Amino acid sequence: MPFRSYLLYCLFFLIFQGQAMAQAPQDTPPPESGEVSEAWLPDRDALRVGLSQQQVPLVFEAGDNGLAGIWIDYLQALSEQLPVPLEPYVEDNPESAGVMLTTRFPGAEPPSGMRHTRPLMTLTYGVFVRVGDAAVRSVKDLESARVAIVANDPNQFPLLKAVDTFTPVPVNSVSEAVGQLQSDQADAFVGPIPVVADYLDSASMKDIGLALDLVKQPVDVVLQVPEDQPRLFRMLDQAVVSLSEQAHQSIESSWLQGEVPTLDNQAMALDLSDEEWLRNHPDLKVGLRRDWPPFEFEQDGEAAGLVVDLVGRLEKDMDIRFKRVPVNSRSSAEEMLKSGEVDVIPGMSRTPRTEEDFLFSRAYITVPIALATRDTGRFIGDLREVRNERVGVVNRQASHDYLLINHPELDLYPQETVEKGLLALSNGDLDVMVTHIPAVSYTVARLGLSNLRITSVTPYEYDLRLAVRKSSPELHRILNKALNSLPDSETEAVYNRWIDLDIEQRTDYTVVRRIVLIAIVVVLMFLYWNR
Known part of the structure; x- marks a missing residue:
């Protein structure tokens, strides 16, 4: 074989061999249906x-x-x-x-x-809760919850893998798990839907139902x-x-003919104890920040923002009126909640630090945390690229907590507010600002900071939740019920009213350039050998 042909053969062999090695292994085809042909079994009657x-x-x-x-x-x-x-x-x-x-x-x-x-x-599991407590729209909503764990069922902990922290409540059977929910000794339990549905139907129980099916994780x-x-x-x-x-x-x-006892996730169902608790606490106070647009801020002397709109809707559903207390900063909001000056902080993110002190509702809004830079700077696509930069964060906000825990090598410059941080970035006193996208979009538009841009999104998110003291579990349960009554369409409308996302996206052409370069080299070699 001539050397040129041999070399071309090797090139094409490597190309196609590489493609073959990259393919996923194929499953062995199953045998055809019908009786088993092999007649071997141990020498026994059964x-x-x-x-x-x-x-x-x-x-x-x-x-x-x-x-x-x-x-x-x-x-x-x-x-x-x-x-x-x-x-x-x-x-x-x-x-x-x-x-x-x-x-x-x-x-x-x-x-x-x-x-x-x-x-x-396959067997589908589900998350079961008391009627009226159906504030579970994903497994992550079980964070910090008391979850009944049925003995001898190895599938529950893998199904709860996405939950960082929860309190297991050991039980021996589904009936005991239901009893723990009814006596308020547990907030939820995970069990096979057919098994739980059969038990609830046979016992004519209407106060326990399916809040979330885990059909995407079949066993x-x-x-x-x-x-x-x-x-x-x-x-x-x-x-x-x-x-x-x-x-x-x-x-x-x-x-499997029984109906699954699903709960109405849009029903606002306060029981008698909830209503009595609200009557005994008529002067509930909610702390609203002045310095956190577009979520909470003052506009013409009045509280405004996404969180304020949400609080108004909750007041309507709960038939109560919160006393609004102005709060100057995030750190003062936490201190006022701890001391009892306010009963609810409506826009707090749960982090390992904050969950030590407060009870949190399910997340009603989740927004991405991003990197903002000046448009004259280099493109930054990952937190690993800012190790030698001056990185701004808002003091005690979720982005600050996450970076302290997961990226201790970064040179952090805590800022009092998003506005001060973005002004420092615009003036060159910071190289990067790490915060959530809505605050960047709103502040850039309001202050006219045209030299700033959002370059990429981090793996972290800012989840807005209602926070109460750990000594107020009754209020925590009532707020979760009220949140659960909000249709997704209404929450989305509030979000779109206040938030506009504008993220710079760049395509990484490195792989494309390499492929084109290799193709050009092969073509040139082929033309040279066949001239």
Whole structure:
């Protein structure tokens, strides 16, 4: 082979080989439906399959008829695909069992020495709360909450992974979890929707309901087989795959017919104790800042801003009137709340520092924290690029807390207000200002700071919440109910009334330039060799 052709061959081989190596591995195609062809099984009349717990309608004792439930029907359907039947039994010690029917959180590794078949079915979990406390629109809304954890259910903690801090309340069953909610010993619990729905329906309970379904995090139901029995594993795995869609539908429709007790997330439902608490506290005071546009500020001597509009709507829904108390700064707002001079700070972000002192409602607005620079400076796309810069932050705001914790190497210059920080940036006294985008947009437009720009967004967010003292859990619960009654469309309208986002976006053409350069080199070499 001529050297030129050989070299071209190598180039094209490397190109296509690189593409092939970058592709995701392909799954092995499943076997076709039908009866399992392999006729090997241990020499016994039945294969025992352990079940670790009983939960209606998954598996439960049915008197003289033994075990029943959706999992039992699935084992019966698998038995029809195998030379010997599967015999279910309740296993008190799953760690010492052989074959088990169990659940697996996606991505979780099997126990040591075990393998998992492909899923028989998936199980959807949900977050359940008291009616009227449905201020849960994402798992993160369980921050700092008391969450009942049912024993022997390994899926709850993985489902709560996004929650940084919560207080586990151990219980032994779904019924105990419901009891903890009813007695106000827990704020929520996470459980399989079919199991909880069946229990609530059988007990005719109307005061507990589903606030959030976790349908995007389904839990697999699998057979767990010892690794030292590979032929048995292959047979059971093939039997699972061989089940027809009709068989799945028939089994699941027989058991999963109950309605899920969902809550009306727009219903403002104060119970008698809430109403009594409000009557006993008629002079609630809310602290509104003067120096934080567009959220809270004074305009023509009156309180104005996004937060003020929201407080007005909450007053209407709660049928109360807060006494408005002017607050000069963020630090003074926190001190006034601690001392009892005000009862509510309506626009505070929860950080590791602030959650030590206050109770927070769910977030009603979330805004990104960004980097602002002068338009004559270099483009900065990441916090790692400002290690040698003078970085401005507003003292004690969320951006200040986050940078102190996660980026202690930065040279921070705390500022009293966003306005003073942006003026310092405009005048050259700072190189970068880290704060939330709405404040930058509003202040730049109002002061005419035309030499400033937002260059990029950080991984951090400023989430606006209502904050109260930890000694006021009743007020915390009532405010969460009021927030929950706000339609998303109304919150969005308030947001759009006050906030205008303008972010400079730049495309990184580095990869594009490299590809074009390589292509040009290959073409030139080809033309040179074939002249």
